[in-house]
Amino acid sequence: MNALITTAVFGIVLMFVGLFVKNRQHIKYYAIAGTIIAFIANWYDAQLAGGGTVVLHGMIEVSRFSVLFNAVAIASTFLYFVLCGSSFEKVGNDVADYFALIFFILSGITLTASFSNLLMLFLAIEILSIPQYILAGADKKNLKSNEASLKYFLMGSFTTGILLMGIALIYGATGSFSLREMSLGTGDISPLALCGIILTGFALAFKVSAAPFHFWTPDVYDGSPTVFTAFMATVVKAAGFIAFMRLFHVSFAGGNLSQHWQLIIALITASTLLIGNFTAVFQQSVKRMLAYSSIAQAGFMLFAIVALNETAAQGIILYAVAYSVATIGIFAILLKLKDYTFDGYNGLARREPLLALVNTIFLLSLAGIPLTAGFFAKYFVLSAAVQQGNLLWLVILAVLCAAISAYYYFRVIIAMYFKSGEAETTEPITTGFKSALVIGAAVIILLGVFPNLVLQFL
Amino acid sequence: MLTVLLILIPLITGLITFGLKGPGAKVMSLLSSLATLVIAVIAWLQFQTAPEALRFTESWIPQLGSQFNVGLDGMGMMLCLLTAISFPLIFITVFRREYDRPGAFYGLMLLSQAGLIGVFTAYDALLFYAFWELALIPVYFLCSMWGGERAVPVTFKFFVYTFTGSLLMLVGIIYIYFQTPDHSFSWTAFTTLHLSSGEQSWLFWLFFVAFAIKMPVFPFHTWQPDTYEQSPTPVTMVLSGIMVKMGLFGVVRWLLPVLPQGAYMWQEAAIVLSVIGIIYASCIAIMQSDLKRLIAYSSIAHIGLMSAAIFANNEQSLQGVQVQMFNHGINIIGLWMLVEVIQDRLKIKDMNGLGGIATHAPKLAVMLVIVSLANIALPLTNGFIGEFLMFSGLFQYNPWFAAVAALAIILAAVYMLNMLQKVIFGESNTLTASTVDLKGGEMLAIALIAAVIFVLGVYPKPLLELVHGTTALVNATAWVK
Structure with a gap:
């Protein structure tokens, strides 16, 4: 609750900061302060909830899980501001507005982890989507940015319609919007409700860019200003998964209800893994490769939805941390480079050894190498699926895809270390930037050795 | 601790x-x-x-x-x-x-x-x-x-x-x-x-x-x-x-x-794959003229034999495998050391360009002979006891597999001796005439390896006793027939 309020308030505050603060470089410090305050406020929710759950008017419920996810999202945003905050001013003049929009997205994110009513779900998805349409088009004079914004907006509003349709059908079948009170039955299910479930599933699959609803992702991620892609592809995406998982696990999984939709989600997972990984192999631009890699990683996160158990919840939290921190770090380094193709990384290890080392740690984590957080993230979601029993084929497919993913992540490592070239940076690398990256890498390694540093809060 | x-x-x-x-x-x-x-x-x-x-x-x-x-x-x-x-x-x-x-x-x-x-x-x-x-x-x-x-x-x-x-x-x-x-x-x-x-x-x-x-x-x-x-x-x-x-x-x-x-x-499938590997790798090794690739293929052949012996899974074969793991490690490291020295001095690894090293670098030649013979598992070198135990274990499992795998010994002798002949004997050319013999650290390291080869060749008992516990343990686990 506190997190929702503070982030919304800071959204408005940042808009006014733009009026009164003349030096645009100072705006980011207000934003960083905002995330710190939001983090502390969120922590007070944990005291409020204690071990249990507090429900507000049947609309929002504050639980340990939601507080933990909010903490992860806010901390990732903090890291994002520290690493990428100074790149905001290169996009356009309205720096304060960009920060304000990100705070609004953040308030949408806090809702995805705590909605207990379908209307709140709809609000959460809209609050985090609309600022993204604006951010995608922030580089107003760039055609690709305009295209990204328009494409995202059109496709996004179309799926919003589908989501609403699904919610309406479910309401028609059960007479309730409440996640806990709607009774879809345990065995047989009315065709009306089943259509509702499938439509909401498709709409959410679009939001998390799962195949075959992923076609917007590469163009939007590639066209948007890189600094905003870094945020859209990480924290926001993780939030989409939290919403997806909460809805399907809380409301649609009673009795053996899950058997009606599990196979569909499993097939979506399989196609997401295959399309994401195979297409990423053929990319020449690192930015576009990261777009497809985000689809591939979405395939792994979908495991948490297919598998209905405790391990899945642990896995999605760990995945959110590992994936967000690593991808934000990689994007932050990418932002400093002149050339976004793989060749742009040639010889980075000689020029900036620390940057190359940290980037390697992030990439290894995305590939899921042990002793990085990415390994345990993959481990938890895969073992959730193994525990489920009948999904072993999907697990084998996933590990083969993980081996493919090593190919495109290692291409960056190979370029940095084993190819000679002058990886040119657009600006000198500051010590502050480096130390923030090192902290990010330390988090990845620490969680790779002791994942219970995060899981103990669950 | x-x-x-x-x-x-x-x-x-x-x-x-x-x-x-x-x-x-x-x-x-x-x-x-x-x-x-x-x-x-x-x-x-x-x-x-x-x-x-x-x-x-x-x-x-x-x-x-x-x-x-x-x-x-x-x-x-x-x-x-x-x-x-x-x-x-x-x-x-x-x-x-x-x-x-x-x-x-x-x-x-x-x-x-x-x-x-x-x-x-x-x-x-x-x-x-x-x-x-x-x-x-x-x-x-x-x-x-x-x-x-x-x-x-x-x-x-x-x-x-x-x-x-x-x-x-x-x-x-x-x-x-x-x-x-x-x-x-x-x-x-x-x-x-x-x-x-x-x-x-x-x-x-x-x-x-x-x-x-x-x-x-x-x-x-x-x-x-x-x-x-x-x-x-x-x-x-x-x-x-x-x-x-x-x-x-x-x-x-x-x-x-x-x-x-x-x-x-899947015992038989695993052994068949291993035995195919032994013969296949040995044959390719014979055809190699590149020193490094020859040793690489010889290593595949040796590992294949060890893998076959593991899946034969009786007391003798397991004892043999474990002893051979140690000895193969020592021998192959010795071989690579000598190849490293040759490559460092002469900058080539093609055997056809070598020859006559024995006259110019006698210490190097002697060491290469010792390590190569250990690699062929000549009696009184460390390689012998392991291979003997593995073959007798494999024989207990199925004599035919043992017979085919034993071809590897003959083939190993062919490619190792061929290598020796091309590298250290024969006519020396302008390049090899300038070979500098083993020096300080190299000599020390290789002499230590040669010492291990002979000591364990004559007295393998400590090694056999060390690994006996594991063999007994693996044999004791349910081997349902």
């Missing part, structure tokens, strides 16, 4: 070495590897009186029931000794060489040592998996950065092969984990679990592929000759001397005790 020290010393000194510049790095790594050797010897002495004291258990990830559980049995102790002996020898051999960015080079070498010792001591499946990958990553960077001109794609192939294999193994580990009653990764829980024969049948392949790629067994071997050829020689020594033992070790420590029925069902 000693076991933890064995992992920690190379790990910590490795990280420190990254920051060192110039000659400090190699001095540091040599001291570190000697310290590890001392600890390993102390552990060995303790192992003979109180092996249980080497066990160390600490909670790691309580949510998963995974523990930091390390300890040593006979085979683990033997392989730790092999690792601890090999690294100082490798560092001594290359002490005079200058590597670009020495801090990173020696740091990565030490990290791979930590990973290897971790693999040999882990008694927790998740920990085993973590170390298994930890040993791979430094080697990937070592080969790519300091290797030959084709090193980057070749090493990447190696990485993808082993990474795929180990991910399949991970699926197997997760599956078995959920079958254990108290959800534990410990070796004890895994081995006491009774899986149905249907489950064991497919789980076998998940594990076997991972181990077979690492060994490598035909048809998973294609990464190996290229990688050996392109890697810098110290790394090739680690790869061929110690790292391939990870695969064999994995089968004896995990596959046979955890999936005895699965291993029994």
Whole structure:
């Protein structure tokens, strides 16, 4: 609750900061302060909830899980501001507005982890989507940015319609919007409700860019200003998964209800893994490769939805941390480079050894190498699926895809270390930037050795 | 505690070495590897009186029931000794060489040592998996950065092969984990679990592929000759001397005790693959003119024999395999050392360009003869006892397999003696006439290897006794017929 309020308030505050603060470089410090305050406020929710759950008017419920996810999202945003905050001013003049929009997205994110009513779900998805349409088009004079914004907006509003349709059908079948009170039955299910479930599933699959609803992702991620892609592809995406998982696990999984939709989600997972990984192999631009890699990683996160158990919840939290921190770090380094193709990384290890080392740690984590957080993230979601029993084929497919993913992540490592070239940076690398990256890498390694540093809060 | 020290010393000194510049790095790594050797010897002495004291258990990830559980049995102790002996020898051999960015080079070498010792001591499946990958990553960077001109794609192939294999193994580990009653990764829980024969049948392949790629067994071997050829020689020594033992070790420590029925069902398939590998690799070795590739293929043939003997799975074959793991490690490292010297002096590795070294560098020639003969397993060298036991074990299982595999001895003699003839005998040319003989550190390292070859050739009893416990244990696990 506190997190929702503070982030919304800071959204408005940042808009006014733009009026009164003349030096645009100072705006980011207000934003960083905002995330710190939001983090502390969120922590007070944990005291409020204690071990249990507090429900507000049947609309929002504050639980340990939601507080933990909010903490992860806010901390990732903090890291994002520290690493990428100074790149905001290169996009356009309205720096304060960009920060304000990100705070609004953040308030949408806090809702995805705590909605207990379908209307709140709809609000959460809209609050985090609309600022993204604006951010995608922030580089107003760039055609690709305009295209990204328009494409995202059109496709996004179309799926919003589908989501609403699904919610309406479910309401028609059960007479309730409440996640806990709607009774879809345990065995047989009315065709009306089943259509509702499938439509909401498709709409959410679009939001998390799962195949075959992923076609917007590469163009939007590639066209948007890189600094905003870094945020859209990480924290926001993780939030989409939290919403997806909460809805399907809380409301649609009673009795053996899950058997009606599990196979569909499993097939979506399989196609997401295959399309994401195979297409990423053929990319020449690192930015576009990261777009497809985000689809591939979405395939792994979908495991948490297919598998209905405790391990899945642990896995999605760990995945959110590992994936967000690593991808934000990689994007932050990418932002400093002149050339976004793989060749742009040639010889980075000689020029900036620390940057190359940290980037390697992030990439290894995305590939899921042990002793990085990415390994345990993959481990938890895969073992959730193994525990489920009948999904072993999907697990084998996933590990083969993980081996493919090593190919495109290692291409960056190979370029940095084993190819000679002058990886040119657009600006000198500051010590502050480096130390923030090192902290990010330390988090990845620490969680790779002791994942219970995060899981103990669950 | 000693076991933890064995992992920690190379790990910590490795990280420190990254920051060192110039000659400090190699001095540091040599001291570190000697310290590890001392600890390993102390552990060995303790192992003979109180092996249980080497066990160390600490909670790691309580949510998963995974523990930091390390300890040593006979085979683990033997392989730790092999690792601890090999690294100082490798560092001594290359002490005079200058590597670009020495801090990173020696740091990565030490990290791979930590990973290897971790693999040999882990008694927790998740920990085993973590170390298994930890040993791979430094080697990937070592080969790519300091290797030959084709090193980057070749090493990447190696990485993808082993990474795929180990991910399949991970699926197997997760599956078995959920079958254990108290959800534990410990070796004890895994081995006491009774899986149905249907489950064991497919789980076998998940594990076997991972181990077979690492060994490598035909048809998973294609990464190996290229990688050996392109890697810098110290790394090739680690790869061929110690790292391939990870695969064999994995089968004896995990596959046979955890999936005895699965291993029994697919016993014949595994042996057939291994025997095909022996003959195939030996024939290719005969046709090679490149020194490094010849040794690489000879290594595939030897490993194939060990793999066949493991799956024959009787007392003699298992004893033979474990003894041979140690001896093969020593011999192949010796061979690579001599190749490294030849390549360092003459800058070529094509045998057709060599010849007549014996007259100009007699010490080098004598050592090459000794190590080569040990590699053919001539009696009174260390290779003999292991091969003898393996063949007699294989014979008990099926005389026909033993007969076909025994061809490998003849073929080995063909390619090794052919190599000797081309390299050290015959007419010397303008290039080889200038060969400089073995010097200081090289002579010391190779003389030590020759000493081990003869001592263990005449008196293999300590080695046989060391590994006997493991053999008995594996034989005692349910081998349902």
